[in-house]
Amino acid sequence: MNAYEHVERLKRRARRFLAHAHTALRDRDFDIACFCAEQAAQLRLKALFLRMVGYVPRTHDVRELLGDLVSALKALGREELASRIAAFSRDNRDVLRRLDEAYTGARYLPHEFDEEDARACAEVAETLISMLDEIESDAFA
Numbered sequence: 001m002n003a004y005e006h007v008e009r010l011k012r013r014a015r016r017f018l019a020h021a022h023t024a025l026r027d028r029d030f031d032i033a034c035f036c037a038e039q040a041a042q043l044r045l046k047a048l049f050l051r052m053v054g055y056v057p058r059t060h061d062v063r064e065l066l067g068d069l070v071s072a073l074k075a076l077g078r079e080e081l082a083s084r085i086a087a088f089s090r091d092n093r094d095v096l097r098r099l100d101e102a103y104t105g106a107r108y109l110p111h112e113f114d115e116e117d118a119r120a121c122a123e124v125a126e127t128l129i130s131m132l133d134e135i136e137s138d139a140f141a
Helices: 003-026 030-053 062-075 079-091 093-105 115-139
Strands: none
Touching (some): 062 079
């Protein structure tokens, strides 16, 4: 599989996880909704990294991936896109923290996510994926 095919596979998986997040939300399975939203965000970020810089970061932390994306965009001279990602991260800091907690929390920790958490996680993941799609289109146009 070449890098382009891998990017496309990660993007498809991200969209499927997002769809599963919405299904779990509808089914009132809030822990799984948050987990799936986190996976969607993480995979879409990794797809963009692979496309932009040729590798997939090993971290699973969405906030760390966003910070690394800001740095990568700055290194590529894409300050306006870096600023957009940084603003998104600041504006959604609390929900992004919940997404990161969902990576392990939904499976191992005693904390349970509620409907408000699940809706917020799904919405932020969906917004992030849309924004990353736009950035990818802009950066590689």
